[in-house]
Amino acid sequence: MRKRHGERLLFEIERLDIAAASAYVLTGVNGAGKSTLLRMLAGLERCDACRIVFEGRSMPLHPYPAALRRAIGFVHQHPIMFSTSVAHNIAYGLLARGERRQAVAPAVEEAMRWAGVAHLRDTHPARLSGGEKQRVALARARVLQPRLLLLDEPTANLDGPAREQVIALIPTLLERGGSVVMACHDRDLIGLPGIQRLKLREGRLEVR
């Protein structure tokens, strides 16, 4: 994967292996390209030279393959929500995918319970705290059962119990066999047991 901004080479990564049911943290100084790398994997930013092998099939990252759109989820640092309710925001992706309403309702219930936001089901997203919003965003991504979930600084701007609640959810994201890659600076996330470390440094990816 290579990314340039004009003359500036942001990074050139020869190889990155992401295994099933595995968690990774992606660290690096401000501006190293962590968000850019996640956004490229999610198809939100164009890659200059990228190939991906997904379930044994080699494919380009641009144009972004439909198989990856279904398999990869992305949670923004500042999640944007529809001005409806928490429950509708979580249901939306499943409904857009054409899932039957009878199947969507229990999946949304389960996701809300998992994230500890069931009591907020009818709340307008504008009324959520930062921590609640991040947990709703995680539930909204998890309900789609992605093979790979990309999290961009999931605890940025959170502190106290709100931050701890989000950190506690992260290991449970792996329970269904999917994988997680998180860009972060949070030492408690970086120190989670079993997590593998990736570091962007001077345009190269170090696997630790």
Ligand SMILES: Nc1ncnc2c1ncn2[C@@H]1O[C@H](COP(=O)(O)OP(=O)(O)OP(=O)(O)O)[C@@H](O)[C@H]1O
């Ligand atoms: N459109 C653009 N044109 C030029 N440079 C850009 C553009 N978009 C991003 N950059 C630069 O690319 C670099 C990587 O940004 P990115 O947000 O990926 O870094 P990061 O490692 O996630 O940083 P942080 O830890 O601060 O979130 C930054 O120096 C940024 O200014």
